[in-house]
Amino acid sequence: MLNYDIVVVGGGPAGLAAAISAREEGAERILVLERDEELGGILNQCIHNGFGIQVFKEELTGPEYAQRFINRLKELEIDYKLDTMVLDISPEKKVTCINTVDGLMHIEAKAVVLAMGCRERSRGALNIAGTRPVGVYNAGLAQRLINMEGYMVGKKVVILGSGDIGLIMARRLILEGAEVIGVLARGTYAAGLSRNVVQCLEDFGIPLMLQHNITKINGKERVESVVIGQTDENKRHIPGSEKTYECDTVLLSVGLIPENELSKNAGIGLDGKTGGPVVNENMETEIEGIFACGNVLHVHDVVDYVTGESNEAGKSAARYVRGELKKEGEYISLLGGEGIGSIVPQRVNKENLDKPLNLFLRVKDIYENSKLIVKLDGQEIKSFKKRFMMPSEMEKMVLRPDVFQGKDGSSLTVEILRGDE
Amino acid sequence: MAKKDMICIVCPIGCHMEVVEDASAEGGYRVDGANCKRGNMYGVKELTRPTRLLTSTVEIEGADLPRLPVRTKEEIPKDKILESMKVINAIKVKAPIKMGDVLLENILDTGVDIIATRDLILKKGKLT
Numbered sequence: 001m002l003n004y005d006i007v008v009v010g011g012g013p014a015g016l017a018a019a020i021s022a023r024e025e026g027a028e029r030i031l032v033l034e035r036d037e038e039l040g041g042i043l044n045q046c047i048h049n050g051f052g053i054q055v056f057k058e059e060l061t062g063p064e065y066a067q068r069f070i071n072r073l074k075e076l077e078i079d080y081k082l083d084t085m086v087l088d089i090s091p092e093k094k095v096t097c098i099n100t101v102d103g104l105m106h107i108e109a110k111a112v113v114l115a116m117g118c119r120e121r122s123r124g125a126l127n128i129a130g131t132r133p134v135g136v137y138n139a140g141l142a143q144r145l146i147n148m149e150g151y152m153v154g155k156k157v158v159i160l161g162s163g164d165i166g167l168i169m170a171r172r173l174i175l176e177g178a179e180v181i182g183v184l185a186r187g188t189y190a191a192g193l194s195r196n197v198v199q200c201l202e203d204f205g206i207p208l209m210l211q212h213n214i215t216k217i218n219g220k221e222r223v224e225s226v227v228i229g230q231t232d233e234n235k236r237h238i239p240g241s242e243k244t245y246e247c248d249t250v251l252l253s254v255g256l257i258p259e260n261e262l263s264k265n266a267g268i269g270l271d272g273k274t275g276g277p278v279v280n281e282n283m284e285t286e287i288e289g290i291f292a293c294g295n296v297l298h299v300h301d302v303v304d305y306v307t308g309e310s311n312e313a314g315k316s317a318a319r320y321v322r323g324e325l326k327k328e329g330e331y332i333s334l335l336g337g338e339g340i341g342s343i344v345p346q347r348v349n350k351e352n353l354d355k356p357l358n359l360f361l362r363v364k365d366i367y368e369n370s371k372l373i374v375k376l377d378g379q380e381i382k383s384f385k386k387r388f389m390m391p392s393e394m395e396k397m398v399l400r401p402d403v404f405q406g407k408d409g410s411s412l413t414v415e416i417l418r419g420d421e
Numbered sequence: 422m423a424k425k426d427m428i429c430i431v432c433p434i435g436c437h438m439e440v441v442e443d444a445s446a447e448g449g450y451r452v453d454g455a456n457c458k459r460g461n462m463y464g465v466k467e468l469t470r471p472t473r474l475l476t477s478t479v480e481i482e483g484a485d486l487p488r489l490p491v492r493t494k495e496e497i498p499k500d501k502i503l504e505s506m507k508v509i510n511a512i513k514v515k516a517p518i519k520m521g522d523v524l525l526e527n528i529l530d531t532g533v534d535i536i537a538t539r540d541l542i543l544k545k546g547k548l549t
Contacts, residue, residue: 037485047490047538049474053432061476063490063539067520147478150487175477175506194428194435199473203499302433393433 004079005029005321006314007095007109009086009262012041013303014294014310015115016069021314022113023076027321031107032073032080033097039073039080040066041117043303045144048168050195054304065303089114089266091287111289111317114263114277115310118295121255130216135223139165139253143172152176154249158226159183160214163392164192164301166253171200181245182207184214184228186235189366191392193301211235214250215242223248256299266290273342274298281348281357282325283313291317298344298360301394305360312358326351330410337375337415339364341391348412353404359397361414363389369419372397377409389416425468429460440464472496476538477509479524484516484541491524494534501529509535516543 005027008015011034019032038044043051046062053059056068073080084099095107120138137145137153143165145151155178159166162185170180183190183201188210190197201208209228215237216227230241258276260268269278269286276297277285284291293313294306319325329351336343341362348357361372367389374382374397382403389395397414429436438454452464466472474496478488491512497505505528512524518537525535 044490044539047476047478047492049476049492050433059474061490061492061538064520067539147490148486148488150478150480175502193433195430195433198428198435199430203473203502 002031002105002107003029004031004107004109006031006111006113006317007093007107008032008113008115008314009089009095010034010041010115010117010294010296011036011039011080011082012115012117012294013043013066013069013306014117014296014313015041015113016066016073017307017310018113018115018291018293018314018317019078019080020069020072020076021311022318023078023314025315025318027318030078031109032078033084033086033095034080034082035085037083039070039082042140045140045147046168047147048172051303054302055307062303086262089262089290091267093289110321111291113310113313113317114268114285114290114292114296115294115313116259116262116296118256118258118299120252121257123252126252126254128214128217130218130227131220133217133219133221133223135219135249136217137249137251139163139169139251142251143169146172146176152178153251154178154223154247156181156247157249157251158214158228158245158247159251159253161185161251161253161255162190162192162197162208163253163255164196166251167192167196167200169251169253170206171204174204174206178249180204180206181247182209182212184209184212186211186213186231188233189390193393213237217250218244223250226250256295258296258299260296263292263296268292271298271342271344271346273336274344276344278346280331280345281352282316282320283309283345284316284320284325288327289317289320291320298342298362301392305394305396308358309360332376332409333411334359335411335413336361337373337413339367339416339418340414343414350408354401356401357399359399359414361395361397363391363395363416366390367416367418371417371419373415373417374399374403375413375415376404376407377411378413379407379409381407383417423468427464427467429455429463431457431459431463436460438464440468471499473499473502475502475505475509477506479509479512479514479535481518481541482513482515483543484518485544486541489514489518489541490538491535492538493528493531494523494536497528497531497533501531505529505531516541 043062043066051065088096291313293310423442443451452461476492481489
């Protein structure tokens with residue numbers, strides 16, 4: 001049996017940041033477990049720029065962002081194991097994992113940080129009619145094949161889904177010599193960041209096909225064509241609007257799902273809205289000493305937010321190992337009210353309201369010139385003006401201790417007050 | 422009078438801006454709607470001399486992966502992107518490579534170098 005103070009499951013941006021900040025907070029024996037052959041996670045395949053503006057005050061590519069954290073991890077001499085699959089985490093924080101060098105390992109940890117990330121929603125979840133030919137890829141998989149493994153995925157491509165990965169892959173495919181027929185969005189606006197619509201689609205004249213969806217994929221061996229139909233304002237198919245487009249490849253960029261099989265097996269409670277564990281302000285799950293951060297907790301769109309949250313999880317784990325984390329005290333539960341899709345953390349220990357509380361929210365729709373209202377047991381305690389909010393851009397909110405001064409309650413609600421447009 | 426509506430691409434906020442030619446303004450242009458200085462600078466540059474950072478990959482021999490991610494060290498003129506890709510695609514390097522290594526100097530006489538964006542060590546077991 002191996003013994004560690006902190007075991008971090010996952011060596012992507014969340015796991016790296018958590019391990020580094022745990023060490024900087026004084027934790028001694030830390031082990032990072034990564035199932036891929038190298039550290040860095042998905043950042044290694046995100047070769048485009050736009051990372052790190054907040055954390056490093058400069059614009060980096062994904063691999064550069066990862067490399068800085070990997071270098072820091074090595075500088076701090078933090079242990080890590082690659083090619084290692086975690087099979088089980090017990091509520092008592094025993095981690096079972098396996099690789100081809102050490103065989104089966106049982107590790108006893110004082111604290112565990114969950115940083116397993118997320119995976120892509122695939123064709124099976126979409127109910128697209130037609131055949132099952134070669135040439136239908138998840139956008140992230142195609143990104144890895146092209147950017148790391150050196151395989152081109154196709155010549156004439158339709159991209160379903162206008163999230164950031166879909167937009168970025170559209171540009172990438174053009175640069176690598178493919179033709180992109182269009183990027184399809186079922187709704188009335190692109191799901192990804194506006195800057196990506198500009199620099200990935202408009203720069204290269206790639207059509208953004210709003211209110212369109214693939215209704216059928218044709219092809220015997222390889223994709224030969226797709227049927228594209230229009231959608232109404234409720235994202236429902238409009239019969240009779242179908243057109244057939246010849247193509248050899250379909251990329252799907254249709255959402256990410258936090259990867260929580262290990263969390264579920266450990267008996268950790270999940271939030272149905274985020275798909276990730278329920279956590280408190282220390283990023284601690286409902287099981288004492290098990291923390292969660294990054295895309296396994298809730299899907300992020302900016303890696304700097306992952307880093308910030310993971311620093312918190314790592315520091316908390318270090319303080320937990322030293323017995324300094326407050327356990328007693330009543331909890332306030334956090335709820336998303338009108339217009340709010342999800343909120344993290346889901347509960348806050350009242351004892352910890354003496355330091356700023358960071359909240360991460362997702363809104364359900366596009367809101368212009370609106371207000372985010374924070375209520376404690378129905379009483380407004382704070383509001384924030386927001387010029388523009390959309391579902392694909394996570395909102396961060398900081399509540400300072402003075403907001404709670406002289407007030408008490410058991411449930412905190414955040415809701416949107418629509419502005420005059 | 423030159424005038425253009427645009428969405429800023431400097432950071433993920435994506436400000437909606439209007440850039441107007443204005444002789445009285447510093448630099449000859451006025452930018453409305455940007456929330457920061459970098460946005461103002463981007464607005465003027467996008468109207469007068471648009472540039473982009475270009476990222477791609479090149480062939481690498483002797484590493485665990487066949488592709489090395491690279492980028493232009495600084496931004497290059499937007500109209501040179503596709504031509505630059507041809508030059509980048511002809512680059513072949515050998516491991517080991519360090520992040521920041523210059524792989525090609527002065528691409529298409531832009532004065533900008535092509536640099537590696539990660540380390541790639543020699544293939545494991547090939548460490549000679």
